Amino acid sequence: MDMGDRDKFELENKNEDPMNYSPGMSSDWRFGGSNLTNTSMGLVSVGNSMAVSKGDLIGSSCSSASMMDSFGPTLWEQPTNSQSLGFCEMNVPSNSNTVSTLGIRKGSPGSWRNGTDRALDMYWNPPNSMSKGGMFLPNVPGVLPQSLSQLPADSAFIERAARFSCFNGGNFGDMVNSFAIPESMGIYSRGGGMMHGAQDILGGNGLKPVSGLQSQKNELSVGEASKDASLTVEHGPTDGAPLKNERKSESLVRSHDEAKQGVGNGGSGNESDEAEFSGGGQEEPSMLEGHGGEPSAKGLGSKKRKRNGQDMDLDQAKGASQQPGESAKDNTEFQHKGDQNHGTATNKATGKHSKQGSQASDPPKEEYIHVRARRGHATNSHSLAERVRREKISERMKFLQDLVPGCSKVTGKAVMLDEIINYVQSLQRQVEFLSMKLATVNLRLDFNIEGLLAKDILQSRVGPSSTLAFSPEMPMSYPSLHPSQQGLIQAGHPGIGSSSDVLRRTISSQLTPLTGGFKEPNQLPNVWEDELNNVVQMSFGTSAPPSSHDVDGSLPAGHMKVEL
Amino acid sequence: MDKTSKGIQTLSTHCSYKTKFAFRFLRSLMKLKKQHQPISSSSSSSMELIHKRSQRIKMLAYSSIAHAAGPRRAWSRAILFKLQSRARHHYFTRKRSSLDSKTKQKKILKNKRVMRNHNIIRAGSTSRVTRETKQMKKLREIVPGGKEMDICSLFDETAHYVKCLSMQVQVMQAIADRFSK
Incomplete structure (x- = not known):
């Protein structure tokens, strides 16, 4: 054998x-x-x-x-x-x-x-x-x-x-x-x-x-x-x-x-x-x-x-x-x-x-069997390979279609490609914009970042810097992309929950108000306040279990900063 | 069955990408901050400095997302290679005289232009330039390392890249929101 x-x-x-x-x-x-x-x-x-x-x-x-x-x-x-x-x-x-x-x-x-x-x-x-x-x-x-x-x-x-x-x-x-x-x-x-x-x-x-x-x-x-x-x-x-x-x-x-x-x-x-x-x-x-x-x-x-x-x-x-x-x-x-x-x-x-x-070469072979059962089709290896390739491409396209928001309804390859390109470009522009924002932000708040980073490092040992990622996520800056972000956030929750059980235990009580806040983007100020509080509480909750007192000490500063 | 398992896997990997990226990005930001603190204090927030800084941060973000995605993906490899070559180039230019570097840059630019022209000619000669081919070309330009891929893997890489990019945007926005208040 x-x-x-x-x-x-x-x-x-x-x-x-x-x-x-x-x-x-x-x-x-x-x-x-x-x-x-x-x-x-x-x-x-x-x-x-x-x-x-x-x-x-x-x-x-x-x-x-x-x-x-x-x-x-x-x-x-x-x-x-x-x-x-x-x-x-x-x-x-x-x-x-x-x-x-x-x-x-x-x-x-x-x-x-x-x-x-x-x-x-x-x-x-x-x-x-x-x-x-x-x-x-x-x-x-x-x-x-x-x-x-x-x-x-x-x-x-x-x-x-x-x-x-x-x-x-x-x-x-x-x-x-x-x-x-x-x-x-x-x-x-x-x-x-x-x-x-x-x-x-x-x-x-x-x-x-x-x-x-x-x-x-x-x-x-x-x-x-x-x-x-x-x-x-x-x-x-x-x-x-x-x-x-x-x-x-x-x-x-x-x-x-x-x-x-x-x-x-x-x-x-x-x-x-x-x-x-x-x-x-x-x-x-x-x-x-x-x-x-x-x-x-x-x-x-x-x-x-x-x-x-x-x-x-x-x-x-x-x-x-x-x-x-x-x-x-x-x-x-x-x-x-x-x-x-x-x-x-x-x-x-x-x-x-x-x-x-x-299974290296077999699945494609198996695929084009269904296609090539017909009579009039070309059966030489090149056309078969071409057919397999096309099938693969369409499959990938479908996958991409699922990934890009607003692309699932679109029919036609050209329009879909347009959508994909636009989406990727918008994301890249967002990255650029955010980096700009971070650059300016960094200039202003110099000392706060260390404490936050320390806390983030601590948290990311446990696994929840992703919580940082989604917790203060606000619908205000990019209203056009808001639905997609929401989807991503909500998709992110179960993964996070599964990744770190400790976190889930600590956060689970606070996750619900967060999601609630996301679902109602219209009540911005209130939600903002609530979320900030939640964020700070969350950070308390997550950094308290590791029981590092200096981090706890640094946190009220951040809290004060946020409150101010 | 296969698809669901794949989805679960991608979800978990997505999450791990997120943590990895956030960790790396924050660390690099801190490093950057330590480096640039005296400069920022000395020259009070001119536009150029901010621009430079934002470029730097962007590069950091891309490098950290590429590191988070790992070397298995073609786009991350392309990003890392680009950044590395850029850093090397930067290093050389800083080391050598400015004239030399300028000529070098010009040479590189020329090469790039020639390459691009060549590409255009080839694309035009082999297949009629429809909308789709134009779009494909554009997509290749957008996705890092896309020029060397075939269409199939290009789509694959694009999907992964989009996923990672959206995650990156999320994380960066979170950080920015956190720090802006």
Whole structure:
């Protein structure tokens, strides 16, 4: 979960990269792909593309592998494990070796329970090592007929994965295919993206309770998942086949929908593909209605919940409803990224972000999701950034509007700016004027200030020089700004009260006449008198508790001065 | 939820700013008084002296508000930097000969003028000078350190600056009222 682990894991995987891209393995998987194409019609091109992309993979090895890493953990941490289930089921029959299943069993509970990367590593290692050792090659022909019943689903899976890759402008697709050793990796990666989205949302919102809930749910679903996995392992490939098929078809539809969402959101204009999809899927009508927007996403999420069955909560449903959107966003991000390396970089970054739950870059991302769900809008990164910026600016403007008095009613940015500028200028002028006043005042009253300052220093130890600030505040000098000042004063009271309890106790009796005096600015002379008395009393009251007699001695002088 | 917590926080910080500012400002006023007592007694309250004094007090007020706001804010940093550079300049001018200082001042003024012209040209060339851009420019000029900010942070800083400035006005007025009677 922490960075050290992650880094180590990445290192490990980078070390493994050469092994992964050994020619034996790639041929191995090409072989598998060709088998699949034989069984399912019209998938030759897909298989080819996969093979080609495998060639690409050898070229661009490290990045894709690291991307796989970044995908992995988030997948395992997520509650929606049905995809991962499908994945593991696929591996179970295809390997069908006691050794490999053992490895999987050994790997899967640990990984699901811990949610760490290393478990994933363990999990992935057995097949790789198998294929490296060439043990997988003899298995494949035997296995494939055995799991022929699954093959339609699988092939559809591949198709979707391939389509999915196509949608992303080839960049992400290349990545997917390149590191997608089996077709399930496609799902895997897709699931990873989705999980990224969910975790991004969580991290961005900073909803700790939700994440806690999710972690709980993770555990729960881990329980499920492990149970299911053990079930499938126990049942063996033949027994568990129908179940698996069901599950796989579900996950298929889901992933397929997600892919379509990616299309809708990315706006890459693959309408024909969409149409094909709508032919294949069950949930298509709703999807078509929803335009790949958020409502449909919500529906999807709810459906997903239903599929997953057990632990549904509102929070999680919400997260799920945002998941596809986020995943789509990630995909489009990949689109925007020109080349693979950038894509992997972002992937890594997002993975880390989701891991740490850091909120640094996530909130803006989360914000512009809502904006960019529409179709006709520009989706390149610059316009997105611009949109985020504009939103931020408007938010700040709103904040400023609340701050500047008389600005809340004004509509229009220009007028508002005028108001703000005027207000700031008036304040600055006031400061100037007051400094002038203080300069003249200081000339006149030279000796009084020391005593007052001493008292003020004493008071400000306790905290109430602010009381000095507001206590003799008079409405006479600036009638134009009076309402704002009053507001500030009245706002200042609770803060002061909370800041110093001692003061509150001493002053609380005298605060009420003060505020009363403020609220009636018309009775100036009387209020003035009252307030002065109050002020002096206050100063007595506040400086008496510290029990410094010299200050007390100095105070009557001030009192006399004021009275005179 | 977030907003309310933020509001509470700003309120409390506002209060602490207030105390900090009042404390610092009064202390600096006292210092100023100690420095200037003989002068004030010797030269009986000419207009210039008062003006100088008020400028000094204004600077004190700004520096104390900037200190109260702390170095985390861009505007307070700008104020402090400006005052520091000014003080340094003052120190140098006092130390060196008057001619040298004059040439220096002229140079600085020229530089400033050139900079301003440059800014105007740039603003005019990149975007049409609407009312809004003019206002933004003005706001940048008003808020200390605003020239280097982007719009977003400019608004942010302006909000904080307005808050602190209103508080400053409040405190200063209180002090003035107290002393004027």
